[in-house]
Amino acid sequence: MKVLVTVKEVATVEDDFEISGTEIEETYLDYDLNEWDDYAVEEAVQLAEAGDDVEVVAVTIGPERSEETIRMALAKGADRAVRVWDDAIEDVELLDVETKAELLGAVVEEEDPDIVLSGVQANDDSFGATGVALAETVGFEWAAVVNALDTEKVLDEGVASVRRELEGGIEELTDVELPAVLAIQTGINEPRYASLRGIRQAQSKEIDVQSLDDLGVGADDVASSLDVTAMYEPETESDAQYLEGDAGEQAAKLADVLREKGVVGE
Amino acid sequence: MSADVLVVADHRRGDLRDVSLELLSAGRELADEAGGDLHATVISGNVESLAEELDREGVDRIHTVAHGAEFNHDVYVQALTALAGDLEPEFIVVPNSVNGLDYAPAVATRLDRPYVSDAVDLDYSEGTLEVTREMYGSKVETTVDVAEGPFAVSVRGGEWPPAEGVGDAEITAFDVDVDEDAVRSKVKGFEEVGGGDVDIGDAEFLVSIGRGIEEEENLELVEELAEVTGATLSSSRPIVDNGWLPKNRQVGQSGKQVTPTVYLAIGISGAVQHVAGMKASETIIAVNTDPNAPIFDIADYGIVGDLFDVVPALIEEFGGEPPSV
Ligand SMILES: Cc1cc2nc3c(=O)[nH]c(=O)nc-3n(C[C@H](O)[C@H](O)[C@H](O)COP(=O)(O)OP(=O)(O)OC[C@H]3O[C@@H](n4cnc5c(N)ncnc54)[C@H](O)[C@@H]3O)c2cc1C
Ligand SMILES: Nc1ncnc2c1ncn2[C@@H]1O[C@H](COP(=O)(O)O)[C@@H](O)[C@H]1O
Secondary structure (H helix, E strand, O other), X not given: OEEEEEOOEEEEEOOOOOEEOOEEOHHHEEEEEOHHHHHHXXXXXXXXXXXXXXXXXXXXXXXXXXXXXXXXXXXXXXOEEEEEOOHHHHOOOOOOHHHHHHHHHHHHHHHOOOEEEEEOOOOOOOOOOHHHHHHHHHOOEEEEEEEXXXXXXXXXXXXXXXXXXXXXXXXXXXXXXOOEEEEXXXXXXXXXXXXXXXXXXXXXXXXXXXOHHHHOOOHHHXXXXXXXXXXXXXXXXXXXXXXXXXXXXXXXHHHHXXXXXXXXXX | OOOOEEEEOOEEOOEEOOHHHHHXXXXXXXXXXXXXXXXXXXXXXXXXXXXXXXXOOOOOEEEEEOOOXXXXXXXXXXXXXXXXXXXXXOEEEEEOOHHHHHHHHHHHHHHOOOEEEEEOEEEEEOXXXXXXXXXXXXXXXXXXXXXXXOEEXXXXXXXOOOOOOOOOOEEEEOOOOOOHHHOOEEEEEXXXXXXXXXXXXXXXXXXXXXXXXXXXXXXXXXXXXXXXXXXXXXXXXXXXXXXXXXXXXXXXOOOEOOOOOEEEEEOOOOOHHHHOOOOOOOEEEEEEOOOOOXXXXXXXXXXEOOHHHHHHHXXXXXXXXXXXX
């Protein structure tokens, strides 16, 4: 059995930052593995540990810098990785899920996995769409916002028995035929920390870089229909009253507010 | 293509979800800008009564697709593909709900429409759709232009007012020949989770903790604060994901909705899914080191400061002894 995990390196923004054009200036960005993908990687590794002969392949679309992040997935137990990149996509708006689904779809065709695990959303652009768009592109079944997966049933019966986490503390119990893409929700498992041994081993694992040519995808197929035209800090709608001073003074003022609202004694 | 708008209602276990009426408002605006009609569809469930609820002012036509009792994304994708083929709407507008996440990207892909998710504002002029959406945990807003339709877009809940009044839409049944072989997922049931001894929905005063607390051991600090002030402890999602507090303490979209007299958010950024669960609180107070944290946008009182300084001082204000963390 083969499990493909899509992983994205995401940028987080420092508290103070500046925007230039339609981007946040590079110096204010830090990079990390997308939180949701960390859970997807863990779920994949758990499948591999529970079954015989399960291969876990991590795939990303990203520039060379992202290899550092992809190594995290390798250090946690993925067997190898594929990184899709090409000069032709450098300037493409990678917000467009159609573009991403096309590229990831080409990798799915090549790898022929039984199950693909993605994250519910990338916490930089929060599009929440790539996994399901990928499934439709390659003709797989799917489930979005999965917070439980029956590992044994995947291995023994070839069906993904999942829980989908709906709003308001309700979960939907659903069986999905394989092959399928599951968009994984946080909390489904406890992602492990990479061990020192894992980190060392990851250094020698393969990251296979695939260009558009390698994947047989034409530059026209990845042209984006979306165009980011502006980025700005939203005008604050805040009419909050700020409690100023050092921590002691702030706490004293806050205590007064709480007493005034009548929620604490005295 | 027509200049029409098709919105897709969200419902679960017999109830129309609030966002459905908000979609009608968003859809009506687009229809006015484009000079088209507003269509709505309700798929599966008790479609007749749901359609009546959807019949608000400004809705021109409602299409009911009776198939099965509950949401199934394979059925939705087939139904919407057929409807879109028939109506050729310039815009398909869906909710950015958990079910929206489960069918909208597939529908857009199958119909070969560009897709933009989680819109907080929409603007259509001269053939271009401009979608306003947030990035980086609501720290920035972006406008995304799609130059050529037909379009598909999902809309964030709570951003448009619910459509009101009683409409006179033409309600018709739309027949879809569902290919059962292509329905490869089966919904077997539902389960309520997050029960237990404490109902944070009942609390008058919630001390709510987020990822700013950093380590499980540090929870002692806010537990002590709750103790000395008589508050109930709740949290954002990552605290529950980490297993530091049980599910019944989680506030938000996938947790509980709360409306206490005072909601004290400590080290919580104010992500949209969190805010969905607490924005109706009477008084919101936020403690956060980041002056740009979106939680301050909905706060009545704000403290820009480090919780590891502010919380111990607050415990002392109420005569307690801060634990050393
Ligand atoms: C489908 C779906 C459903 C979801 N449902 C929910 C839900 O029900 N509830 C929910 O909460 N989330 C939910 N989420 C997750 C949500 O998107 C956010 O990831 C989450 O709310 C973030 O929690 P947080 O604010 O605690 O963490 P963060 O966003 O990491 O924020 C931590 C904050 O702490 C501040 N901070 C750090 N150190 C300190 C310090 N020393 N003193 C003071 N402040 C400090 C930081 O400035 C930051 O603002 C859902 C997501 C999805 C996709
Ligand atoms: N550039 C990318 N490379 C690999 N996987 C991605 C990429 N972008 C998104 N994904 C996957 O799709 C999920 C949802 O992302 P998004 O639709 O952008 O919110 C992420 O959690 C990843 O698993």
